[in-house]
Amino acid sequence: xxxxxxxxxxxxxxxxxxxxxxxxxxxxxxxxxxxxxxxxxxxxxxxxxxxxxxxxxxxxxxxxxxxxxxxxxxxxxxxxxxxxxxxxxxxxxxxxxxxxxxxxxxxxxxxxxxxxxxxxxxxxxxxxxxxxxxxxxxxxxxxxxxxxxxxxxxxxxxxxxxxxxxxxxxxxxxxxxxxxxxxxxxxxxxxxxxxxxxxxxxxxxxxxxxxxxxxxxxxxxxxxxxxxxxxxxxxxxxxxxxxxxxxxxxxxxxxxxxxxxxxxxxxxxxxxxxxxxxxxxxxxxxxxx
Amino acid sequence: xxxxxxxxxxxxxxxxxxxxxxxxxxxxxxxxxxxxxxxxxxxxxxxxxxxxxxxxxxxxxxxxxxxxxxxxxxxxxxxxxxxxxxxxxxxxxxxxxxxxxxxxxxxxxxxxxxxxxxxxxxxxxxxxxxxxxxxxxxxxxxxxxxxxxxxxxxxxxxxxxxxxxxxxxxxxxxxxxxxxxxxxxxxxxxxxxxxxxxxxxxxxxxxxxxxxxxxxxxxxxxxxxxxxxxxxxxxxxxxxxxxxxxxxxxxxxxxxxxxxxxxxxxxxxxxxxxxxxxxxxxxxxxxxxxxxxxxxxxxxxxx
Numbered sequence: 001x002x003x004x005x006x007x008x009x010x011x012x013x014x015x016x017x018x019x020x021x022x023x024x025x026x027x028x029x030x031x032x033x034x035x036x037x038x039x040x041x042x043x044x045x046x047x048x049x050x051x052x053x054x055x056x057x058x059x060x061x062x063x064x065x066x067x068x069x070x071x072x073x074x075x076x077x078x079x080x081x082x083x084x085x086x087x088x089x090x091x092x093x094x095x096x097x098x099x100x101x102x103x104x105x106x107x108x109x110x111x112x113x114x115x116x117x118x119x120x121x122x123x124x125x126x127x128x129x130x131x132x133x134x135x136x137x138x139x140x141x142x143x144x145x146x147x148x149x150x151x152x153x154x155x156x157x158x159x160x161x162x163x164x165x166x167x168x169x170x171x172x173x174x175x176x177x178x179x180x181x182x183x184x185x186x187x188x189x190x191x192x193x194x195x196x197x198x199x200x201x202x203x204x205x206x207x208x209x210x211x212x213x214x215x216x217x218x219x220x221x222x223x224x225x226x227x228x229x230x231x232x233x234x235x236x237x238x239x240x241x242x243x244x245x246x247x248x249x250x251x252x253x254x255x256x257x258x259x260x261x262x263x264x265x266x267x268x269x270x271x272x273x274x275x276x277x278x279x280x281x282x283x284x285x286x287x288x289x
Numbered sequence: 290x291x292x293x294x295x296x297x298x299x300x301x302x303x304x305x306x307x308x309x310x311x312x313x314x315x316x317x318x319x320x321x322x323x324x325x326x327x328x329x330x331x332x333x334x335x336x337x338x339x340x341x342x343x344x345x346x347x348x349x350x351x352x353x354x355x356x357x358x359x360x361x362x363x364x365x366x367x368x369x370x371x372x373x374x375x376x377x378x379x380x381x382x383x384x385x386x387x388x389x390x391x392x393x394x395x396x397x398x399x400x401x402x403x404x405x406x407x408x409x410x411x412x413x414x415x416x417x418x419x420x421x422x423x424x425x426x427x428x429x430x431x432x433x434x435x436x437x438x439x440x441x442x443x444x445x446x447x448x449x450x451x452x453x454x455x456x457x458x459x460x461x462x463x464x465x466x467x468x469x470x471x472x473x474x475x476x477x478x479x480x481x482x483x484x485x486x487x488x489x490x491x492x493x494x495x496x497x498x499x500x501x502x503x504x505x506x507x508x509x510x511x512x513x514x515x516x517x518x519x520x521x522x523x524x525x526x527x528x529x530x531x532x533x534x535x536x537x538x539x540x541x542x543x544x545x546x547x548x549x550x551x552x553x554x555x556x557x558x559x560x561x562x563x564x565x566x567x568x569x570x571x572x573x574x575x576x577x578x579x580x581x582x583x584x585x586x587x588x589x590x591x592x
Contacts, residue, residue: 013498025391028384029406031465036409038431039419107316114309122317129324130519131576135527135549139556139565140327143334146341148322163323166470168316194308216470223414225530228557239415243534246418253422264413271412275401282470282477286512287519289584 036264043067043257050254067254068262074245074255080233082241086262089222089237092157093266097217099158101210104167109202111168112175113184114194123172126165127287134160138227145229156229157237161221167213170285174209175202177284208277215274219267238263328573331566339563352567363568365543366551369456370526373547374579377460378525381467382518388468389475390502404476411469417531420462424448424535452544455536459545462531467524471517478513482506507590514590518583526576529553548572 013021037058042050044063049056072082111119111126134141141160145151150159179202187197203210225239242263246256335353338346356363392403410416423431425448433445448454482505490505507514529549532538536545538554548568556565 021391025388025403028388029403032407032410032468035419035423035465036413036416038423039416042422103315103319106312110309110313114306114313116306116309116313125325126320128577128580129320130516131523131580132324132328132573133523133527134323135529136523136569136572136576137324137327138549139552139562139569140331141323142557143330143562144322144327159319160323162316162319165320165324193305194312198308198312219412219414225415227553242415242418246421253425256418256422260416260418263415267412267414268409271405271408275405278473279477279480282474283481285474285477285516286510287515288512289515 039257039260039264043254043261045254047254067258071245071255071258074252080236084234085236085238085241088235089239090266092154092237093218093221096158096161096221097214100162100164100167100217100221101213103162104164104213105171105203105206105210106198108168108171108175109198112172113179113181113202126168129165130169130287133164134224135227142227142229151229152231152235154235156226157221157224161217161224164217164220166216170213170281171206171209173284173286174206174281179205209281211274211277212281215267215270215278218270222267223263331569331573333566334563335567335570337563338561341560341562345563348563352564353571355564356567356571362539362543362546362551363548366546366548369544369546370528370548372456373460373463373528374522374525377463377467377528378521380464381525382471382521384464385468385472385517385521386475386514389472389479390506393476393479400476404473407468408472411466411472417462417466417534420458420465421449421535424458449535449537450541452542455540455545459528459532459535462535463525463528466531467521469520469524471520474513474516474520475510478510479506482509503590511587511590515584515587518587519580522576522579522583526572526579 034057041056041058041060044060044065044067046062046064046066049061110116111123137160145156148155150156183201184197187201192200223239224237225243230236230240238259242256242259245252245259336347336349338348338351388407392400392407395403425431425433430445430448432448433442436442437445446454448458486505486509487501490501495501495504527549529547529552532540532545532547533550533553538546538550540546549572552565552568552572555561555568
């Protein structure tokens with residue numbers, strides 16, 4: 001279905017054009033990754049090297065794991081072990097992502113192929129609601145949390161994200177583009193019910209989109225910071241601890257870098273796994289009006 | 290039990306559709322509870338005075354008058370939000386297209402690598418904390434010591450507590466993270482444009498890259514571009530988090546207070562829910578109008 005655009009070379013560039021082209025890519029590439037590289041290298045530097053003047057970007061003279069090893073001690077005054085934050089983060093992110101992908105895929109299937117009355121209007125509302133995320137909705141959502149007695153429970157991490165419309169939107173567009181109606185009709189003639197069609201036929205076809213939603217879902221939930229809805233220390237996740245450590249000033253900047261590196265690893269791993277599917281899944285992401 | 294007989298043979302229309310309703314319901318419940326109801330309840334609440342414990346007092350448009358005339362922070366936060374959105378929205382939108390367009394010509398392996406490079410800052414979400422350390426106010430902050438060693442400044446600048454610098458810094462960090470979902474969608478959209486369109490274009494007299502971009506690429510990608518615009522509007526208006534993390538709230542001289550941050554402060558700290566709802570309604574309206582205007586603008590592309 002895809003064409004390699006690079007196979008079609010059509011226009012050449014002037015020499016000056018080439019210089020601008022690579023300069024632009026180079027400058028922006030460095031702007032993107034240098035802070036991340038600096039963060040990774042600094043996390044392996046002893047304090048005196050971090051405080052070296054002028055600082056070194058890449059070179060680490062005496063690499064050490066001190067910043068990582070000291071993290072548990074740093075948090076010992078909080079009475080909650082670091083492992084608790086890590087497990088909270090993993091628990092919340094994995095559970096939410098799984099529910100989000102499953103619920104969104106089911107709803108998208110119904111909206112794309114169910115021919116239910118009102119599907120079109122519901123989808124139009126969903127498409128418009130892409131505009132509003134839990135940041136802009138935080139205060140109105142707070143009232144719902146409070147009425148449902150969800151404040152200071154794991155529920156505030158999980159439920160609002162299930163309402164995120166991105167998943168249903170991307171998946172519905174993908175099903176429209178990749179699941180032919182003829183296939184649906186054939187399955188219906190064979191007497192397959194909708195559950196069977198969904199699990200046996202749809203799921204295998206939409207796998208690239210499932211992996212893509214997993215990436216987006218995990219990435220969002222992993223870094224989410226609840227707004228005024230979590231107070232108990234034992235319910236907090238890594239991003240909230242990260243905020244505490246990074247505001248600790250220069251003496252703690254090694255640990256701050258270390259905790260940032262730890263935070264970076266899971267989303268990057270999920271990206272590595274899903275990456276080859278993302279381009280295919282996103283090709284149907286357009287909004288049609 | 291006798292009813293069982295009815296289900297034999299070909300299923301009737303509604304019975305057959307029951308699974309569809311079952312599959313749609315979980316999402317609809319979540320969507321109603323956490324998106325539809327919050328939006329509508331804030332419209333209603335914006336006409337009331339409500340502090341989460343006392344009773345509702347209907348006060349008409351007072352919350353809106355207060356927003357416009359009696360709140361010192363609101364105009365500043367509105368100005369900051371608009372400034373922020375006007376700079377980072379279009380820039381983020383353009384950059385996420387231009388970079389995708391530029392790397393589109395690379396061979397697949399290089400393209401994969403470059404996509405990762407540009408997407409990485411958005412991928413690692415909270416990593417904007419790094420900038421807090423890079424911009425730290427003493428001479429050990431990376432940027433301070435760099436400028437000091439170049440002799441451009443003689444004393445360290447307390448970047449994040451300086452009203453002149455804080456907004457540009459937050460914008461920079463936002464741009465750093467703006468190659469997100471919209472960037473990926475652009476890459477994908479460019480990859481999927483039918484090559485025959487370009488061949489037909491060159492027969493029809495398209496002479497250079499720019500004409501090709503305007504007459505073929507943009508129109509073929511209009512839907513993706515609208516999606517990308519929605520993503521950028523969403524991010525640039527919701528910029529409260531980065532601002533609060535980097536500058537604190539209230540920031541120095543309110544120089545980096547945004548509407549979202551102000552709304553959180555009024556709502557979840559001071560519990561003035563009626564007033565916070567009015568601010569929310571204002572923000573929703575502003576975003577919706579921007580979204581509609583951009584939809585219309587994109588309609589003109591390639592004509």
